[in-house]
Amino acid sequence: GAVVSQHPSWVICKSGTSVKIECRSLDFQATTMFWYRQFPKQSLMLMATSNEGSKATYEQGVEKDKFLINHASLTLSTLTVTSAHPEDSSFYICSARDPKQETQYFGPGTRLLVL
Amino acid sequence: GDSVTQMEGPVTLSEEAFLTINCTYTATGYPSLFWYVQYPGEGLQLLLKATKADDKGSNKGFEATYRKETTSFHLEKGSVQVSDSAVYFCALDDYKLSFGAGTTVTVRA
Numbered sequence: 001g002a003v004v005s006q007h008p009s010w011v012i013c014k015s016g017t018s019v020k021i022e023c024r025s026l027d028f029q030a031t032t033m034f035w036y037r038q039f040p041k042q043s044l045m046l047m048a049t050s051n052e053g054s055k056a057t058y059e060q061g062v063e064k065d066k067f068l069i070n071h072a073s074l075t076l077s078t079l080t081v082t083s084a085h086p087e088d089s090s091f092y093i094c095s096a097r098d099p100k101q102e103t104q105y106f107g108p109g110t111r112l113l114v115l
Numbered sequence: 116g117d118s119v120t121q122m123e124g125p126v127t128l129s130e131e132a133f134l135t136i137n138c139t140y141t142a143t144g145y146p147s148l149f150w151y152v153q154y155p156g157e158g159l160q161l162l163l164k165a166t167k168a169d170d171k172g173s174n175k176g177f178e179a180t181y182r183k184e185t186t187s188f189h190l191e192k193g194s195v196q197v198s199d200s201a202v203y204f205c206a207l208d209d210y211k212l213s214f215g216a217g218t219t220v221t222v223r224a
Protein backbone atom coordinates (compact mmCIF):
# COMPACT_ATOMS: atom_id res chain seq x y z
CA GLY A 1 0.00 0.00 0.00
CA ALA A 2 0.87 3.65 -0.22
CA VAL A 3 3.29 5.01 2.37
CA VAL A 4 3.08 8.28 4.24
CA SER A 5 5.87 9.34 6.56
CA GLN A 6 5.80 11.85 9.37
CA HIS A 7 8.69 13.52 11.14
CA PRO A 8 9.46 13.78 13.94
CA SER A 9 7.65 10.94 15.69
CA TRP A 10 8.23 12.50 19.09
CA VAL A 11 8.95 16.07 20.13
CA ILE A 12 9.27 17.71 23.52
CA CYS A 13 9.52 21.48 23.62
CA LYS A 14 9.30 24.37 26.01
CA SER A 15 6.25 26.56 26.23
CA GLY A 16 6.43 29.47 23.81
CA THR A 17 8.53 27.75 21.17
CA SER A 18 7.38 26.68 17.71
CA VAL A 19 7.41 23.14 16.39
CA LYS A 20 7.29 21.99 12.78
CA ILE A 21 5.95 18.60 11.75
CA GLU A 22 6.51 17.22 8.25
CA CYS A 23 4.25 14.87 6.34
CA ARG A 24 5.42 13.20 3.14
CA SER A 25 3.79 10.88 0.67
CA LEU A 26 6.60 8.57 -0.40
CA ASP A 27 5.26 6.73 -3.42
CA PHE A 28 2.45 8.83 -4.77
CA GLN A 29 1.60 12.45 -5.41
CA ALA A 30 -0.98 13.88 -3.08
CA THR A 31 -2.86 16.96 -4.18
CA THR A 32 -4.60 16.99 -0.82
CA MET A 33 -3.27 16.30 2.64
CA PHE A 34 -5.12 16.43 5.92
CA TRP A 35 -4.04 17.18 9.48
CA TYR A 36 -5.73 15.58 12.45
CA ARG A 37 -5.42 15.77 16.17
CA GLN A 38 -6.20 12.85 18.43
CA PHE A 39 -6.81 12.98 22.16
CA PRO A 40 -6.32 9.85 24.29
CA LYS A 41 -8.93 7.18 23.69
CA GLN A 42 -10.79 9.35 21.19
CA SER A 43 -11.36 9.44 17.48
CA LEU A 44 -9.51 11.73 15.12
CA MET A 45 -10.43 15.40 14.91
CA LEU A 46 -9.84 17.00 11.52
CA MET A 47 -7.94 20.24 11.90
CA ALA A 48 -7.39 21.34 8.32
CA THR A 49 -7.32 20.34 4.68
CA SER A 50 -4.21 21.24 2.77
CA ASN A 51 -4.15 21.58 -1.01
CA GLU A 52 -0.90 21.88 -2.91
CA GLY A 53 -0.17 25.45 -3.88
CA SER A 54 -3.10 27.02 -2.06
CA LYS A 55 -4.07 28.09 1.42
CA ALA A 56 -5.24 25.47 3.85
CA THR A 57 -8.88 25.22 4.84
CA TYR A 58 -9.30 25.08 8.60
CA GLU A 59 -12.12 23.42 10.48
CA GLN A 60 -14.29 25.49 12.74
CA GLY A 61 -12.60 26.26 16.03
CA VAL A 62 -9.04 25.66 14.80
CA GLU A 63 -6.84 28.73 15.03
CA LYS A 64 -5.11 29.21 11.70
CA ASP A 65 -2.51 31.55 13.18
CA LYS A 66 -1.69 28.95 15.79
CA PHE A 67 -1.45 26.00 13.43
CA LEU A 68 0.30 27.08 10.25
CA ILE A 69 0.03 24.68 7.35
CA ASN A 70 2.10 24.74 4.20
CA HIS A 71 1.72 22.39 1.24
CA ALA A 72 4.57 23.42 -0.99
CA SER A 73 4.79 20.31 -3.15
CA LEU A 74 2.74 17.30 -4.17
CA THR A 75 4.56 15.14 -1.63
CA LEU A 76 5.12 17.42 1.34
CA SER A 77 2.92 19.26 3.81
CA THR A 78 4.07 20.83 7.06
CA LEU A 79 2.23 21.78 10.23
CA THR A 80 3.84 24.38 12.47
CA VAL A 81 2.50 24.78 15.98
CA THR A 82 3.42 28.36 16.84
CA SER A 83 4.07 29.55 20.38
CA ALA A 84 3.18 26.13 21.73
CA HIS A 85 1.54 25.80 25.13
CA PRO A 86 0.90 22.73 27.29
CA GLU A 87 -2.69 22.50 26.02
CA ASP A 88 -1.28 21.90 22.52
CA SER A 89 0.24 18.64 23.73
CA SER A 90 -1.38 15.93 21.68
CA PHE A 91 -0.95 13.27 19.01
CA TYR A 92 -0.94 14.85 15.54
CA ILE A 93 -1.58 12.65 12.51
CA CYS A 94 -1.43 13.58 8.86
CA SER A 95 -2.94 11.82 5.91
CA ALA A 96 -2.44 12.11 2.18
CA ARG A 97 -5.07 11.42 -0.41
CA ASP A 98 -4.01 9.24 -3.31
CA PRO A 99 -6.16 10.55 -6.18
CA LYS A 100 -5.79 7.34 -8.20
CA GLN A 101 -6.92 5.13 -5.31
CA GLU A 102 -9.36 7.76 -3.96
CA THR A 103 -8.09 6.74 -0.54
CA GLN A 104 -6.49 8.55 2.37
CA TYR A 105 -3.31 7.02 3.73
CA PHE A 106 -2.09 8.00 7.18
CA GLY A 107 1.27 8.85 8.62
CA PRO A 108 2.50 7.21 11.84
CA GLY A 109 1.75 10.30 13.92
CA THR A 110 3.74 12.80 15.95
CA ARG A 111 3.45 12.99 19.70
CA LEU A 112 3.98 16.54 20.94
CA LEU A 113 4.63 17.32 24.58
CA VAL A 114 4.88 20.97 25.56
CA LEU A 115 6.42 21.61 28.96
CA GLY B 116 -24.34 15.89 7.06
CA ASP B 117 -22.53 12.62 6.65
CA SER B 118 -21.94 10.60 9.78
CA VAL B 119 -20.81 7.20 11.00
CA THR B 120 -22.09 5.30 14.03
CA GLN B 121 -19.89 2.56 15.31
CA MET B 122 -20.40 -0.12 17.92
CA GLU B 123 -19.16 0.99 21.31
CA GLY B 124 -16.41 -0.94 22.92
CA PRO B 125 -14.33 -2.13 24.46
CA VAL B 126 -14.60 -5.63 23.07
CA THR B 127 -12.66 -8.45 24.72
CA LEU B 128 -12.37 -11.82 23.03
CA SER B 129 -10.45 -15.04 23.31
CA GLU B 130 -8.14 -16.16 20.54
CA GLU B 131 -9.93 -17.89 17.66
CA ALA B 132 -13.25 -16.26 18.55
CA PHE B 133 -15.46 -14.58 15.96
CA LEU B 134 -15.34 -10.80 15.81
CA THR B 135 -18.06 -8.45 14.58
CA ILE B 136 -17.95 -4.67 14.84
CA ASN B 137 -21.10 -2.93 13.70
CA CYS B 138 -20.95 0.23 11.63
CA THR B 139 -23.81 2.20 10.11
CA TYR B 140 -23.66 5.41 8.18
CA THR B 141 -25.75 8.36 7.06
CA ALA B 142 -24.86 9.98 3.76
CA THR B 143 -26.54 11.99 1.06
CA GLY B 144 -24.64 10.35 -1.79
CA TYR B 145 -22.83 7.08 -2.34
CA PRO B 146 -19.55 7.43 -0.51
CA SER B 147 -16.74 4.95 -0.28
CA LEU B 148 -16.50 3.17 3.05
CA PHE B 149 -13.37 2.21 4.93
CA TRP B 150 -12.10 0.35 7.94
CA TYR B 151 -8.88 1.61 9.46
CA VAL B 152 -6.93 0.00 12.30
CA GLN B 153 -4.78 1.79 14.86
CA TYR B 154 -2.22 -0.05 16.95
CA PRO B 155 -1.02 1.59 20.20
CA GLY B 156 1.08 4.67 19.61
CA GLU B 157 0.74 4.52 15.84
CA GLY B 158 -1.16 6.19 13.05
CA LEU B 159 -4.03 4.60 11.17
CA GLN B 160 -3.55 1.80 8.69
CA LEU B 161 -6.02 1.06 5.95
CA LEU B 162 -7.57 -2.33 6.62
CA LEU B 163 -10.09 -2.58 3.80
CA LYS B 164 -12.46 -0.53 1.72
CA ALA B 165 -15.52 -0.76 -0.51
CA THR B 166 -16.49 1.80 -3.10
CA LYS B 167 -20.05 0.84 -4.06
CA ALA B 168 -23.07 -1.09 -2.90
CA ASP B 169 -22.59 -4.86 -2.50
CA ASP B 170 -18.82 -4.54 -2.74
CA LYS B 171 -16.96 -6.70 -0.25
CA GLY B 172 -13.65 -5.48 1.08
CA SER B 173 -11.28 -8.01 2.58
CA ASN B 174 -7.79 -8.11 4.02
CA LYS B 175 -5.89 -10.21 6.58
CA GLY B 176 -8.97 -12.35 7.23
CA PHE B 177 -11.21 -9.32 7.85
CA GLU B 178 -14.25 -8.70 5.68
CA ALA B 179 -16.92 -6.03 5.34
CA THR B 180 -19.74 -5.68 2.81
CA TYR B 181 -21.19 -2.35 1.70
CA ARG B 182 -24.92 -2.72 2.35
CA LYS B 183 -26.88 0.17 0.88
CA GLU B 184 -30.27 -1.14 1.99
CA THR B 185 -29.25 -1.19 5.65
CA THR B 186 -26.63 1.59 5.33
CA SER B 187 -24.14 -0.66 7.05
CA PHE B 188 -20.52 -1.77 6.71
CA HIS B 189 -19.97 -4.27 9.52
CA LEU B 190 -16.47 -5.64 10.06
CA GLU B 191 -16.04 -9.39 10.64
CA LYS B 192 -13.24 -11.83 11.24
CA GLY B 193 -13.79 -15.51 11.74
CA SER B 194 -10.86 -16.30 14.04
CA VAL B 195 -9.03 -13.51 15.81
CA GLN B 196 -5.47 -13.55 17.05
CA VAL B 197 -3.75 -11.66 19.86
CA SER B 198 -2.10 -9.52 17.20
CA ASP B 199 -5.55 -8.22 16.16
CA SER B 200 -5.76 -6.25 19.40
CA ALA B 201 -6.14 -2.64 18.29
CA VAL B 202 -8.62 0.18 17.80
CA TYR B 203 -10.80 -0.13 14.70
CA PHE B 204 -12.34 2.88 12.97
CA CYS B 205 -15.13 2.82 10.44
CA ALA B 206 -15.01 5.79 8.05
CA LEU B 207 -17.00 7.30 5.24
CA ASP B 208 -15.26 9.19 2.46
CA ASP B 209 -16.87 12.21 0.96
CA TYR B 210 -13.42 13.59 0.12
CA LYS B 211 -13.05 14.34 3.81
CA LEU B 212 -13.29 11.32 6.08
CA SER B 213 -16.04 11.05 8.65
CA PHE B 214 -14.97 8.64 11.39
CA GLY B 215 -16.82 6.55 13.87
CA ALA B 216 -15.81 6.77 17.51
CA GLY B 217 -13.53 3.75 17.27
CA THR B 218 -13.85 0.32 18.87
CA THR B 219 -11.10 -1.02 21.08
CA VAL B 220 -10.60 -4.75 20.62
CA THR B 221 -8.54 -6.83 23.00
CA VAL B 222 -7.83 -10.46 22.18
CA ARG B 223 -6.66 -12.70 25.01
CA ALA B 224 -4.49 -15.75 24.49
